[in-house]
Amino acid sequence: MSELVRVAVDAMGGDNAPFVTVKGAVDAIKESDALKVFLVGQESAVNEELAKYDYDKNRIEVVNATEIIEMAEPPVMAIRTKKDSSIVKAMYMVNHGEADAYVSAGSTGATLVGGQVIVGRLKGVDRAPLAPLIPTEKGSSLLIDCGANVDARSNHLVQFAKMGTVYMENVMGKKNPTVAIVNIGAEEEKGNALVKETFPLLKNCPDINFIGSIEARDIPAGEADIIVCEAFTGNVILKMYEGVAKSMMHVIKKGLMSNLKTKIGALLIKNDLKKSLADYSMDQYGGAPMLGLKGLVVKTHGSANEVEVKNSILQCVTFTQQKISEKISEKISQ
Amino acid sequence: MSELVRVAVDAMGGDNAPFVTVKGAVDAIKESDALKVFLVGQESAVNEELAKYDYDKNRIEVVNATEIIEMAEPPVMAIRTKKDSSIVKAMYMVNHGEADAYVSAGSTGATLVGGQVIVGRLKGVDRAPLAPLIPTEKGSSLLIDCGANVDARSNHLVQFAKMGTVYMENVMGKKNPTVAIVNIGAEEEKGNALVKETFPLLKNCPDINFIGSIEARDIPAGEADIIVCEAFTGNVILKMYEGVAKSMMHVIKKGLMSNLKTKIGALLIKNDLKKSLADYSMDQYGGAPMLGLKGLVVKTHGSANEVEVKNSILQCVTFTQQKISEKISEKISQ
Numbered sequence: 001m002s003e004l005v006r007v008a009v010d011a012m013g014g015d016n017a018p019f020v021t022v023k024g025a026v027d028a029i030k031e032s033d034a035l036k037v038f039l040v041g042q043e044s045a046v047n048e049e050l051a052k053y054d055y056d057k058n059r060i061e062v063v064n065a066t067e068i069i070e071m072a073e074p075p076v077m078a079i080r081t082k083k084d085s086s087i088v089k090a091m092y093m094v095n096h097g098e099a100d101a102y103v104s105a106g107s108t109g110a111t112l113v114g115g116q117v118i119v120g121r122l123k124g125v126d127r128a129p130l131a132p133l134i135p136t137e138k139g140s141s142l143l144i145d146c147g148a149n150v151d152a153r154s155n156h157l158v159q160f161a162k163m164g165t166v167y168m169e170n171v172m173g174k175k176n177p178t179v180a181i182v183n184i185g186a187e188e189e190k191g192n193a194l195v196k197e198t199f200p201l202l203k204n205c206p207d208i209n210f211i212g213s214i215e216a217r218d219i220p221a222g223e224a225d226i227i228v229c230e231a232f233t234g235n236v237i238l239k240m241y242e243g244v245a246k247s248m249m250h251v252i253k254k255g256l257m258s259n260l261k262t263k264i265g266a267l268l269i270k271n272d273l274k275k276s277l278a279d280y281s282m283d284q285y286g287g288a289p290m291l292g293l294k295g296l297v298v299k300t301h302g303s304a305n306e307v308e309v310k311n312s313i314l315q316c317v318t319f320t321q322q323k324i325s326e327k328i329s330e331k332i333s334q
Numbered sequence: 335m336s337e338l339v340r341v342a343v344d345a346m347g348g349d350n351a352p353f354v355t356v357k358g359a360v361d362a363i364k365e366s367d368a369l370k371v372f373l374v375g376q377e378s379a380v381n382e383e384l385a386k387y388d389y390d391k392n393r394i395e396v397v398n399a400t401e402i403i404e405m406a407e408p409p410v411m412a413i414r415t416k417k418d419s420s421i422v423k424a425m426y427m428v429n430h431g432e433a434d435a436y437v438s439a440g441s442t443g444a445t446l447v448g449g450q451v452i453v454g455r456l457k458g459v460d461r462a463p464l465a466p467l468i469p470t471e472k473g474s475s476l477l478i479d480c481g482a483n484v485d486a487r488s489n490h491l492v493q494f495a496k497m498g499t500v501y502m503e504n505v506m507g508k509k510n511p512t513v514a515i516v517n518i519g520a521e522e523e524k525g526n527a528l529v530k531e532t533f534p535l536l537k538n539c540p541d542i543n544f545i546g547s548i549e550a551r552d553i554p555a556g557e558a559d560i561i562v563c564e565a566f567t568g569n570v571i572l573k574m575y576e577g578v579a580k581s582m583m584h585v586i587k588k589g590l591m592s593n594l595k596t597k598i599g600a601l602l603i604k605n606d607l608k609k610s611l612a613d614y615s616m617d618q619y620g621g622a623p624m625l626g627l628k629g630l631v632v633k634t635h636g637s638a639n640e641v642e643v644k645n646s647i648l649q650c651v652t653f654t655q656q657k658i659s660e661k662i663s664e665k666i667s668q
Contacts, residue, residue, distance in 0.1 A: 137581050150518065150526040184484065184569040192484040192566045216573035220581035232526045235518040236567055239550035240574035247471050247554035248582055248611075255610030256603055265602025269589070272596045276589030277582075 004036040004059070005320040007313050008090035008099035011041030012068045013106025014302050014309075018042075021105065022049035024309025029059045031310070032317050038063050038099055040090040065089040071302060075109030079117060087111065091118040094295035101296035101316035103287065105304045112147060115290045115297040122325060124332045125292035127156045129231070130299060131164060132288035133172075134241060136222030142168055143219075143227045146234035146288065147299075154198040157181070157228050161208050162331045163291040164226035170322040171289075171315070176209050180224035182233055183213035194230060202228070207334055216240075249277075287312035289319065292328060296320065338370040338393070339654040341647050342424035342433035345375030346402045347440025348636050348643075352376075355439065356383035358643025363393045365644070366651050372433055374399050374424040399423040405636060409443030413451060421445065425452040428629035435630035435650035437621065439638040446481060449624045449631040456659060458666045459626035461490045463565070464633060465498060466622035467506075468575060470556030476502055477553075477561045480568035480622065481633075488532040491515070491562050495542050496665045497625040498560035504656040505623075505649070510543050514558035516567055517547035528564060536562070541668055550574075583611075621646035623653065626662060630654065 007028075011021045018041055025037040036059045039046050043064040050060065067085035069078045082088055087106055091114045093099040102119065104111050112130065121128050129145030144164045149156060161179045168177035181198060183191045190213065191199065202210045214224050216237060229237070256266040287300030287308065296319045300312040341362075345355045352375055359371040370393045373380050377398040384394065401419035403412045416422055421440055425448045427433040436453065438445050446464065455462050463479030478498045483490060495513045502511035515532060517525045524547065525533065536544045548558050550571060563571070590600040621634030621642065630653045634646040 137584055147518075182570065184481075184566055192564075195566075216570040217577035217580075219574070220577040230526075232518055232529075233567065233570055236516065236550040236570055237574060240553070240571060241578055243551035243554040244575055244578040245582060246551075248579060250471055251610050252586075252607065255607045258606050258610075262603045262606045265599040268599025269596045269603070272592050273586065273589045276585050276592075 005034055005101070005317045006036045006038065006099045007101045007103060007316045008038045008040055008063070008093040009309075009313065010086045010090050010102070010104035010106050011039040011046050012065070012086040013104040014300070014304055015105075016303075016305070017105065018046050018049050020304060020306045020309050022046060023053070023306035024313060025060055026050075026053045026055045027306060027310040028313040029056060032314055034321065035059065035313070035317055036061070037313060038090070038093060040065050040093070041086040042066060042068075063089065063093070069107050069110045071107050073107065073110070075107060075113040078107070078110050079114050087114055088118065091115070091297075094119050094297075099295065100320045101298065103298045103300065103309070103312045103316065105300045105302055105309065108147060108299055111297060111299045112290065115293050119293045119295050119297055122292055122294055122329050122332070124329065125163075126159060127152060128290050128292040129160045129163065130288050130290050131160075131167065132238065134219070134238065136220055138222030140172070141219065141222060141225055141227050143229075143234055143237060144291070145229065145231045146238050147231050150230060150232045152194075152230040154194060154201055157194075157198045157230065158201050158205055159292070159332060161202055161205065161210070161226065161228050163328050164228065165208050166324060166327045166331050167289065167291060168225050170324055170327060171318050174225050177225035178211045179208045179226040179228060180211050180214035182216065182219075182227060182229040182237070184215065186213050186215065207331060287315065289315065292332075294325065296324070339368055339435070339651045340370045340372065340433045341435045341437060341650045342372045342374055342397075342427040343643075343647065344420045344424050344436070344438035344440050345373040345380050346399070346420040347438040348634070348638055349439075350637075350639070351439065352380050352383050354638060354640045354643050356380060357387070357640035358647060359394055360384075360387045360389045361640060361644040362647040363390060366648055368655065369393065369647070369651055370395070371647060372397050372424070372427060374427070375420040376400060376402075397423065397427070403441050403444045405441050407441065407444070409441060409447040412441070412444050413447050421448055422452065425449070425631075428453050428631075433629065434654045435632065437632045437634065437643070437646045437650065439634045439636055439643065442481060442633055445631060445633045446624065449627050453627045453629050453631055456626055456628060456663050456666070458663065460493060461486060462624050462626040463494050463497065464622050464624050465494075465501065466572065468553070468572065470554055472556030474506070475553065475556060475559055475561050476506075477563075477568055477571060478625070479563065479565040480572050481565050484564060484566045486528075486564040488528060488535055491528070491532045491564065492535050492539060493626070493666060495536055495539065495544070495560065495562050497662050498562065499542050500658060500661045500665050501623065501625060502559050504658055504661060505652050508559050511559035512545045513542045513560045513562060514545050514548035516550065516553075516561060516563040516571070518549065520547050520549065541665060621649065623649065626666075628659065630659070
């Protein structure tokens, strides 16, 4: 058997920890033989959850961490002071080479800061972007960057395009993935100062498949595989996805409950509609990778369930086996 | 009878001109006694359409303009060279005081440029924002700015908040409307450089009802009446609305057509669902006003139908009767 991929999971992170983090870890090692999980958190609470399951004891190990970083805590201060928190301890395991990857459903801010400060950036990488997969009509696209770097500069965006290309090629198996920059029109001369400066750099970048500008309205249709933008714009795109989808569902439900005829109709379509909409949900991909670091950092939703946690952990296996960090280093230095 | 509100309509603008522009004008004067419309465009084509209808000849006048500015033309050059185009001529009517307002379904770029250059900004107004109403679960919110001013500065955003407040109070009848700034988190210290600079200015502005940051996911729920942002972000929000809604409808339709049971269900819900979704469509509001100009400029969709054109024209009546430009001047100078 080849070497195991070692994933340090923040067992205390998220709304439903440690129940979903422990269950997700147990399910993950059942699905992949190549995996070992470290559950980092309050030993007694984690062990109590673990006792509920039957699993390969050699492939899940509990690492005690007494402190918890809360969602609302200022992240820089939390990372600095809570040395015995599950987030800080799990991240140091990656930094020390005791784990290959880190997964958390906890504080996004602490994960982003810890990723840069504790795990550390690869040589040559200026900023480490958070890059979730978003659902599209054609499957999924990588939205890069979504959280770590507001007020990014044009050279950062070029690095994002390169890192995204490595990810989509090697983790998602997309050959020669297309790259587009978010813009307010299709023409090259459109855009704000950042986009105008970045566009020619992307156009002249030989090792990406740049197809030009993409307007926000064409993102859900899946018009590009990699969507490059700075984090403020990325965050707005991601949250509009959530917000519009949620509001439309409310509006549709209200329409379906308006009279007896529609109520009967609703009963007939309910299950199939749910299935269609599940394909269009953010949760299926199991968390967003933070790229350009010395190990993989995966941030999953605070509200993640055990399936999302499991998928986040499994993502680390592919990422590590495919040597994504090494490939990013290579591409960035080109 | 009090004085008529005079609206100059770009009769040649939009995908379905002059059919929808003429029909929209005819329907508008039937709905409002206080209105006179100038149809600016190629005389013979406009008259040919007009001949189909029975209407009050004193309240629609055709103004000949031989040229047409195409959608894809570079706007600055078009405005400068096509002096006998429907857009330029209609805008000069506002500038010369021959009309109170301008409506176009034609080139957005030419309308935005012409608004600033030909109609002209009110004294004290630094930038004139495009401010569409967007549908929310609670009704509608004003998204300001959506097109005219990428790379805006903080003092521009404060003016947008003031202008938006005047509009929502006087045109939409919303008392003490709430103002929020688009941000990537609810906390005051979050945001990019522009938001961090603007936040305290809005907080200390006495004549608006500022409620803090709004995350994009809460916009469709209607958490604020006036949503302030620079135009790049506004454009992304507007187009994500369109894109996500369109993609979700594709996904839902596919689900509804998946088997016989769902097809029957679909038949039962079809009409009521359409009605619910119509409430959630961009088209009902009849175009986006460009605020802060010496006369009202309304830009409606290129694909607008006659109802949207009619609503755009009728919006000008309320706007002019409520003396919105005067009220904006006052509020800006405070």
